[in-house]
Amino acid sequence: MKKKIIELKGLEKHYPVFGGVLKRQVNSVKALDGIDLDIYRGECLGVVGESGCGKTTTGKAIINLHAPTGGEAIYYPEDGDPMDLAKMSNRQMKNAGIRSRLQMVFQDPTTSLNPRMLIKHIIAEPIKEQEKLSARELEKKIVSILEMVGLSRMHLMRYPHEFSGGQRQRIAVARAIAASPEFIVLDEPTSALDVSVQAQILNLLDKLRKELNLTYLFVTHHLLVVKYISTRIAVMYLGKCIETCPTDELFSNPLHPYTHALLSGIPNPEVAAEPNRIVLEGDVPSPLNPPSGCRFHTRCPFCIDVCSREEPVLLDVGNDHKVACHRQDVVKELVKEKFGIEGYF
Amino acid sequence: PKDTFVFESYGTVRTLDPACAYDVVSHQRIMNIYESLIFFDGSATDKFAPVLATEVPSVENGGIRDEGKTYEFKIRKGVKFHNGNDLTAEDVAYSLKRHMVVDQEGGPMWMMLEAVAGVSSTRKDGKIIDGIFETIDKSIDVKGDSVIIHLPKPFPPLLAVLAYSYGGVILDKEWTMANGGWDGTVKNAAKYNGPAFGAEPLQKIANGTGPYKMVKWAPSNEFIFQRSDNYWGEKPQLNTAIIRYNKEWSSRKLALQNGDADRVTVDAQYLTEVQDMDNIKLFSVPQLSVTGAMFCQKINPEANPNIGSGKLDGEGIPSDFFADINVRKAFLHAFDRQMYIEDVWNNNVTIPTTPNAKGLPYSKEEPVYEYDLEKAAECMKKAWGGKVWEKGFKMVITHNTGNAQREAAALMIAENIMSLNPKFQIEVRNVDWKDYNVAYRKFQYPLFIIGWGADYPDPDNFLTTFMASTGVYGKYMGYKNEEVDKLARYARFEIDPEKRRDAYYRMQDLWYEDAPGVILYQKVDHFAYRSNIDGFIPHPMLDHEWENLKLLKKN
Amino acid sequence: MTAYIIRRLLFLVFVLFGVSILIFGLLSTFSPERRAAAYVTTPKQAENIPLIIQKYGLDKPFYVQYGKWVEQVADGNLGWSLVAARPVAQAFWNYFPTTLELNLFASPLVIIVGIWLGTMSGVHRDSFFDHSTRIAAIVGWSLPTFLFALILLMVFYGYLDMFSPGILSSDLSLWVANNPDKFVRYTGMYSIDGLLNGRLDITLNALSHLVLPVVTQVIVVVALLMRVMRSGMIEEMNKDYVITAKAKGADFKTIYKKHAKKNALIPVITVAGQLVALSMEGSIAVEVVFNRQGMGWWLAESATQLDMPVLMSVCMFVGLVFVTSNLIIDIMYAYVDPRIRLH
Amino acid sequence: MAVLLKAQDLTTNFYTYEGAVKALDKFSLSIDHGCTFGLVGESGCGKSVTVRSMLRVIQSPGVIEGGKVLFSEKADAEPVDLLALTEEEMESVRGDSISMIFQEPNAALNPVITIGDQVAESFLFHRVAEMSQKICDAIDSGESYGLLTPYYRAMLGVAAKNPKAPLLKFCSQVPFLKWWDKPVKKEALQRAIKIIGKLGIANPEEIVTRYPHNLSGGMKQRIVIAIALACHPTLLIADEATSNLDVTVQAQILQLLNDLKKESISSILLITHDLGVVAETCEKVGVMYAGTLCETGDVKDVFSTPLHPYTQALLTSVPKFNQEGELQSIEGSVPNLVNPPSGCRFHPRCPKAMDKCSTDKPELKELIPGHLVACHHADRVIGGLS
């Protein structure tokens, strides 16, 4: 049985919105509105969804970069008792020795590296936080990490701007690894990169995960990328997780209408016949006032009464496949009926 | 225009209420609108001409009686105030009393009170003195067309006080009361006593008998006079006069040069710039105002940055540093009169030898401690048993900001003393005039430079001020000589001129002997007119802010 | 929007309170004697300093004096100005119109000239025009205002005998003083009152006295505006929407006038507050040199004569102007930039 | 098929502080009438610069150094060189014959001008004469435009003949008189509403009064498209019209472009770095690398038998639907265009590079009919193929 590393129970993150004469809180952006998710050791969990649906927020909330406003994020260390990260402060995490075990790699390598620090110092920073090393040992360690990500000793004494985007992302990954983490949130690590470089990073990440036994939360909106790298996928919509299942299962047997829409929207580089598309109407509703009931019902082509009234729960339908839809059992037929789509291969 | 006179200057009027005004600028405005019983005769300081009185009282004409304790003024008839009311003896008596009743804090009424009640204020420690208003009320009587003043003791300067100071300015009783002035009763007098600044009822209104009316007073901007139609005397030639505020010298100078102003105030240091100007008449008028550098013989050692360590250890001076006459003499020898006259004043000044400047009664030429650095050094060597010379000292000399002449004197003394011995270190610092006033009164300055302008042209006003231990400056010099104090008290009330003279001569001798300070200069004011203005009569008590408009003629 | 304005008004009250405490606190570092000395005009009066202290309670603790001051202010009594020889509140109306007049003429000029120059040099970047205006601006910026004012005074009044300092020529000033019924001082500004009373000569005369002060004021303030406008223009001209407009077939003039300029104005508005502050500062030197008795002159004079009630009130007034103008600027901001919503 | 637009040896440099960025180096390309042409390449390879150079809307410090852009609006007409036109003539081409959709809908719309105004502008730049004529006719047939109708009639009469008449220019400077074009503006706004409505935006009357920030990304992109389509251009250039949008929205936009093309536009130049989009929507494709075109031809040909090593690598480095095994990656990174590699710009990363590659710049050669490639190896590859 796979071991859990992190378990989210109704995790919530609301960003307050202020207004009125006295600038009191008048509303909140429900960026993350009660999400349940298990993450297992050694897996790469892809999180997909539209822009603004709360993917990044999930990642940041888990590792407590933005303290969650509700729910639990339970971390199961390899040895020792589980702890609820959502209730811990940064300092507590540091004292418990788990701060550096949860890391993050950001989307834009340009802004995630301090432009005024040498690569050497950037990578040394997390190492120094963990152990005292002599200068020589430190350098040795840095070089070994650099080599792990495909850079070399000659890059030590350079500034980030002297690197290409792909190299910078490697450095960002190297820095994350240098903290010897167990779990890394990868927030669209390739979307700022060139197509030709994207593959390098994806391969690197995959290699590192296997070598170092890391767990990834891979956030992206590029479905083919998740398909390539993830072992399991969670689909999000408006601050909710609506479907999670192993990668292959998702592409072969999607259950949520939104997932269908996502899959059908992927342009296929393989030259094929005219594709059939599920073109959704309208835009994503505002997370300030999310729709009642099923959040997708405003755009769902198969919406029925109950959808706007009741919020569907995330149901396990077997095969490690969970979905939150009132009509999950009939969606496939409906799609076929209405759009003539049978599969996405 | 032809009949308009424009004068640019930088003085600011504080108030038009004669009971409260105590500065030259206000004086100028008031005295061209109001009139007093008598005024100076031409350029004289000791001769008077009748104005609202028909004659100047004297012992000869019986106006002064009872060995100088009773004065009688006959009031002129047919004089009208600007508002049309007639002048009566009642108005005169009311006015004289009213000023004293009002007696604002820091006002000029101490002179009249001194004469009439023998005190310098209606209040003591902030409380009204019992019975003072009765005393004031009783001291002035109306008898027919005459007003009689009773003094408890003879007071020789009384005529001068009445002529120049505000005590003699005559108001319209009816109008004053209508405008919230004293209601004339002793009972209510306390209510009108000591008004706050700006709360004086006549502060910005005026109604006099004078040749000019006020048309407009925009403070610190312009003051406009207009000839009064019902003036009793000779009709002045100028119809209007504008006195405009202008502090920037360049701008004033250009105004004079371009003919936009008929007269501007010229400070001494700019004299040369005006001298060569075309179409300009320049008068240099020595004033009854002397400036001196005074040594403080008991400096306040508390938190005083001006005396360094406060000890004679080369890093400061002790608080009684100047109590040693040798130190004082050394400083006096360090003052280079010749150079001061030439450089600072362009040879255009006299340096009186004593506070009783030339032009004052009983002025006497005393010897001076001539400029001689060797002698200065000698004195210094003797001072404090030679300790001064050996240890050196450090101190600060101050002068008030913006006065170039005083600044030069301070620098000169400081630099000359410093040249005696490299261990002597003197810093010259400027201090805002108001702070200066406060500080020297707290005995903060080892040496302070300050001037005194006559309230009335009498040696008393100068010698007592500068020398007596009760005098305004004598006090803060910490200088005390019993003989001086006795002479000063005695001479003030003595009416025999011979005896007075002897007393004042002796005091002036003592100024030299005791060397409590040095007189730096007798102020010279410069009056620069466009050449088409005639009629200016110089007067040693009417300084550069003054202008007697009715005398001027423009052609 | 309403909530925003209400909040800003509350803020205004807060700032005024803060300013008054601040200035009062600063001025109460004076010893009671020094503050009493402010009431003294001749050395002879200085005798009475202890009495003055007592009378005005100058030796009381800070909060007592402040409380008393607040009480007075609530009564509309801002104190007595020595310089003006008037109660502060009254004197204010003597001086304020003069400053207002100066800035009334200077500000539009500053805005027009600054925006025009900035736009032009931004659009024609690196041209001769651009370089020369930039150099002029930087030199103007480096020149002390008062020095510049004095030089103008020397050249125009000294050599050419034009544009005399002051507010109004004496003959007209006389006429006005003598005819209070024929010439009503509606606004206190001669240039405008002249028009309102149908006396064009007075207006012209007042304007001729305004030429040099306004020129000085404009030169002092315009440099900043120009610089911001220029860089805004350069930035906006490189934005994608300009390319879009070009791709639509827009001509150059439309591009910079309609598209870029409006956007470039947005950063200009952010420095508008600074412009207001600069104008207030500029007014001091201008008024002192050109002998115009306005607020700036009053302040300078009060500072040198320790006229504390004035310092206090002028600071409060300046704060008031500043905060209100910032409020107006913010509202303008929201007007120019539809993305901003005030809340 | 007739050639609509042909770029020859287009060279564009950006003179930056670090030196001249040689963004386009002898770039050549041709687009036929009625064809959807996809231009692909990774970020920074010069796709946007290409089209901006063609339209001559390069931002400073960019300078078009040389080349020709031959454009023949009518299939049989003599082509004109856009780079040789005067600025004024160019203005009438832009937005009318050729128009452009920009990469960033956020940046491409002026934030302080209303949507309606921005869309209507296109008409005001190119259709004043026509609209004036229409209004004149309307007035002549009795329609009233308020009190000023006679003034409008007179002025619009002039405008109908020559919208750039000096009289009109003069009047536009004068207060009050400058309102002569009010009816035209109104008409332009009407047209804007119509075209916005056509793009599937509900409630266009209301939308035109809004500012860009009130709209969602998808809507903004539609507005940008509306602006480009306003005057029925012969060539529509879509510069990554969908790359910043979400998958679901991207689907909407692509659908829209497809529909529009069927209806009206003759040709589309679609720029993207998403090979999937090209495969689905285009007939022809050009692959760019570092400022040069390395391969062009029919989509099917290029994607099934890529001849250029870069194209080959690119195709294997993007994850595909039925991806199996590891992704092949191209080693190294995109060159800095200040100091581009000599010879073939791809040679430092090319697995097959030989000496010649680093010295000689390969020409674009038509090896298979309709399939051009710029590579010294291509011959051999062809040989291998056959």
Added chain:
Amino acid sequence: METSTAMTAVQAHEHPRLRELKFTLARIFRNPSAVIGVVLLSFFIGVAIAAPYIAPPKYAHAPYKMPHKGFSPTPKAPSERFIMGTTSGQYDIFYGVVWGTRTAFKIGLFVVGIAGFVGITLGVLAGYYGGWFDEFLMRFVDIVWSIPLLVLAMTIVVAFGRGLENIMIALALVEWRWYVRVIRSEVLKLRNQEFVQAAKLMGVSDCKIILRHILPNSIYPVLIMGSMDMGSMVISASFMSFVGLGAPKGYADWGQMVALARNYIVGPSNDPLQFWYTIFFPGICIILFVLAWNLLGDALRDAFDPKLRRR
């Protein structure tokens, strides 16, 4: 794996910091106005350093006192003895100009130093930690902000007393508000930057984050402002001298000298330019000094402009 920047290959042996410095300097000096600025500034620095040799003081303990020969208020034209003439009070203009350079630097460095230090410290803390301290500080800044520089500075000088030291203190007490605001807004931007968040994730302490990540990245706008301020503070100080709150007469301070010369700008009618030297020399010094710093500041602004920064 090699970035293709030729530069890195050529200069790889250099220490990267040196390389960066060179690069920055090269960018600054590419701007001709910066060159002018730096040349002017070096000249002033040279004069300030060499002041005791160029113009030996009369009293070693008071070198800022301008020596004077006599007391005459009328300035005297340049002569062999006084090569720039003497100003009112017969002070040697040349001496004043030379030592005034030191005064100018003193004013600039003191004001910018204090204001910068206070402003940066408070601004960084407020921006980084936020909370009540930030709230309190910013409300206080709001209050101080609402009074223009000169007005507030004048009030402070009045309260503390005249003199150059007090002017400097007053200006510093007013000017810090700018630094607080500028640096705080920079810090607010940086605080949510990803590299700062990354550092936090690694458990780096706040103190190190501030010193290593926040300060080095937020200091540039402050540098630019500081350089501009170096000049403008001299102008502000000279304005105070002009109003009459400044250094005592005879103190070697350009502002004081200009203020002193104000009455001689217009010479007598027959020779209007008679006293040109009284205003010209100190005036030109002020202008050039301020100009130098402004040019430098402008060049820094260009050089550090993030939009132009190479990626």
